[in-house]
Amino acid sequence: MAKISAMRQFKAILKKDIVMELRTKEMLTSMGLYTLLTLVVYYVALSQAGNGFDVRLIAGGLLWLAFLFTSMLGLNRSLVHEKDQGCLEALLLSPLDRPVIFFGKAVGNLIFLLIVEVITIPIFMFMFLSGRPIAGPIWGIAVALLVGAVGISGIGTLLATMSVNTTGKDFILAVLFIPIMFPLLYAAVAATSAIIIGNPGYMSLFWTAMAIGAAYDVIMLVAAYGLYEFIIGA
Amino acid sequence: MKQLRTALVLLIVGGVLTTVDLFWAFWWSTVTTFGTATFPNAVNTARPFLGQTAQGFMYGRAWFSQKIFYFHVPVAEASFLVFGVAAFFAIRFLMTRRKEYDTKSRIAMEVTLLFVILTMITGDLWTKASWGVWWQWEPRLTTYFIMTLLVIAYFVLRNSVEDEERRAVYAAVFCIIAFIDAPISFMITRLIPSDHPVVFTQSGLDTNQLIPFIIGQIGMLMIGYAIYTMRMSEERLHERLDVAKESLES
Numbered sequence: 044m045a046k047i048s049a050m051r052q053f054k055a056i057l058k059k060d061i062v063m064e065l066r067t068k069e070m071l072t073s074m075g076l077y078t079l080l081t082l083v084v085y086y087v088a089l090s091q092a093g094n095g096f097d098v099r100l101i102a103g104g105l106l107w108l109a110f111l112f113t114s115m116l117g118l119n120r121s122l123v124h125e126k127d128q129g130c131l132e133a134l135l136l137s138p139l140d141r142p143v144i145f146f147g148k149a150v151g152n153l154i155f156l157l158i159v160e161v162i163t164i165p166i167f168m169f170m171f172l173s174g175r176p177i178a179g180p181i182w183g184i185a186v187a188l189l190v191g192a193v194g195i196s197g198i199g200t201l202l203a204t205m206s207v208n209t210t211g212k213d214f215i216l217a218v219l220f221i222p223i224m225f226p227l228l229y230a231a232v233a234a235t236s237a238i239i240i241g242n243p244g245y246m247s248l249f250w251t252a253m254a255i256g257a258a259y260d261v262i263m264l265v266a267a268y269g270l271y272e273f274i275i276g277a
Numbered sequence: 278m279k280q281l282r283t284a285l286v287l288l289i290v291g292g293v294l295t296t297v298d299l300f301w302a303f304w305w306s307t308v309t310t311f312g313t314a315t316f317p318n319a320v321n322t323a324r325p326f327l328g329q330t331a332q333g334f335m336y337g338r339a340w341f342s343q344k345i346f347y348f349h350v351p352v353a354e355a356s357f358l359v360f361g362v363a364a365f366f367a368i369r370f371l372m373t374r375r376k377e378y379d380t381k382s383r384i385a386m387e388v389t390l391l392f393v394i395l396t397m398i399t400g401d402l403w404t405k406a407s408w409g410v411w412w413q414w415e416p417r418l419t420t421y422f423i424m425t426l427l428v429i430a431y432f433v434l435r436n437s438v439e440d441e442e443r444r445a446v447y448a449a450v451f452c453i454i455a456f457i458d459a460p461i462s463f464m465i466t467r468l469i470p471s472d473h474p475v476v477f478t479q480s481g482l483d484t485n486q487l488i489p490f491i492i493g494q495i496g497m498l499m500i501g502y503a504i505y506t507m508r509m510s511e512e513r514l515h516e517r518l519d520v521a522k523e524s525l526e527s
């Protein structure tokens with residue numbers, strides 16, 4: 044039997060996740076709804092701040108908070124499916140390269156997270172930032188979202204694969220995920236806030252933060268790529 | 278047994294050395310205040326008496342906050358080192374899959390947890406004495422706090438995996454990923470502006486400060502090694518007991 048190329052294997056895993064999502068629409072609805080609920084909680088939290096309060100100062104942080112928690116929900120779901128329906132074992136039995144399984148799952152999670160982000164941002168701006176224009180270019184926010192989402196889905200897929208096999212599941216994911224994610228989260232919030240607030244010299248802050256975030260992405264992706272084999276084989 | 282005896286001796290010697298270090302620091306070392314940062318919300322009680330140039334000693338207690346240095350810095354540096362040892366054994370475990378490396382990595386993490394907690398406590402005492410606040414979200418403090426959380430998370434993870442082999446692999450993988458934060462925390466005061474003092478490259482130390490510091494550092498490393506060895510010999514006894522139990526049952 045001719046060996047199936049890594050690209051085809053990757054596409055097969057990605058297609059499986061997308062087809063399943065298109066049929067059940069479970070991940071996107073749960074993640075999207077969760078983000079909307081988070082926005083409601085934000086309104087309650089800010090409701091007593093008064094009119095003088097400039098929400099732009101914390102808008103970047105609020106956005107990333109929503110994405111962080113939504114992504115944890117999504118990551119957990121995506122791996123719980125695999126485990127409960129015995130799909131993970133089937134993937135291991137099939138002649139797939141282990142790193143390909145990692146990239147297939149990670150890119151799937153990345154796509155779902157990006158979709159949620161793209162839907163959330165306009166709603167967030169509509170609800171919280173109307174009448175308060177964003178200072179910087181909008182593509183800056185897109186870059187920050189991409190850098191953040193790549194790191195979240197990369198290392199998140201590894202940690203979620205670990206946490207679904209523990210007794211604590213989503214709690215364990217939070218305990219492992221948030222401290223590991225900290226440097227990236229910080230960089231992403233710094234970059235997004237720089238664009239939204241637009242203090243003098245904000246572009247240099249933006250690029251510094253993005254460089255740190257991207258470097259962190261690379262380190263974590265390499266680590267996750269190298270270590271995923273051990274996790275999935277255990 | 279011989280190892281245990283060596284460990285006991287090391288523990289006692291290490292204890293004596295760290296004590297000597299503190300006594301030395303209190304009696305003979307000159308007082309310099311490392312880190313002259315003042316915060317807007319800090320209570321500078323020294324300023325009314327000493328004028329506007331006096332900075333960094335709050336509550337007029339510069340000597341106390343400075344003495345913590347002789348405990349805080351050795352234990353913090355030892356914690357980074359032991360964390361590195363744990364990560365090293367984690368890598369060894371993933372390469373060889375031998376159970377003893379997993380045990381070694383876990384014991385090293387236990388020592389790390391102890392040292393990290395001691396660092397946080399002494400660090401907070403220093404922060405309160407020197408900056409007038411218990412906590413400041415400042416790069417070094419924040420990254421070190423994250424490291425503390427990671428070390429705690431390591432044990433939470435261990436406790437929630439039932440299968441023994443899987444637990445070992447997961448713990449090793451997490452230990453390696455978590456260790457990425459250690460060099461970040463160590464280097465961050467040198468990379469970005471931080472209020473945490475960087476003593477060795479910026480302030481410098483007098484001889485009568487350097488000698489007790491080195492004594493304390495050696496003592497702390499001895500204590501760390503002694504605890505590690507004692508725990509290891511305890512683990513070995515446990516394993517022998519298990520083997521004996523099994524052979525009795527069969």
